[in-house]
Amino acid sequence: QVRLVESGGGAVQAGASLRLSCVVSGGAFDTYGMGWFRQPPGKEREFVAAISWGGVSKRYADSVKSRFTISRDNSQNTVHLQMSGLKPEDTAIYLCAADNVGPGSTIMREYDYWGLGTQVTVSS
Numbered sequence: 001q002v003r004l005v006e007s008g009g010g011a012v013q014a015g016a017s018l019r020l021s022c023v024v025s026g027g028a029f030d031t032y033g034m035g036w037f038r039q040p041p042g043k044e045r046e047f048v049a050a051i052s053w054g055g056v057s058k059r060y061a062d063s064v065k066s067r068f069t070i071s072r073d074n075s076q077n078t079v080h081l082q083m084s085g086l087k088p089e090d091t092a093i094y095l096c097a098a099d100n101v102g103p104g105s106t107i108m109r110e111y112d113y114w115g116l117g118t119q120v121t122v123s124s
Contacts, residue, residue: 002027002113004096009118012086016122020081022096022115029077030054033104035111036070036081038092038120048094049081050104057103064090086122093117 008020024032035050049070050059058070069082079096097111105111 002098002100004098004113004115006094006096006115006118009094009120011121011123014087014122014124016086017082017084018086018120020083020094020096020118020120022079022081024077024079024098024113027098027100027113029098030074031100033099033102034070034072034079035097035099035104035106036079036094037097037108038090038094039117040089040092043092045095045108047106047108050106051079052103059104059106061106083120086120088122088124090120091122092120094120 003025006022036048037045038048039045047061051070055072067085072079095117096115098113100112
């Protein structure tokens with residue numbers, strides 16, 4: 001059974017940085033495309049960033065490009081999301097997801113496994 005566990009969320013002020021981590025167990029992590037999504041309060045879940053199996057290909061939502069960086073450590077079965085210059089509109093539950101057939105997509109339905117999420121709250 002594949003399990004994803006996120007960590008690193010918290011409550012910060014605007015302009016701060018946070019580093020989210022997602023540890024994957026029970027599967028072949030180095031064959032998965034990985035993605036981060038977020039769900040702001042009262043809104044739909046949205047794509048944030050994705051990374052391919054080997055980490056070469058990365059994609060970002062326009063709203064986070066130049067502020068967020070996705071990376072992965074296949075030796076630790078972990079994917080990270082480094083977030084800087086946080087804004088109140090970044091407040092959301094952040095979830096990581098694993099795509100066991102693709103290179104990491106911007107589309108939610110293409111992901112096979114999901115974590116429960118970690119809360120990020122940014123105050124002004």
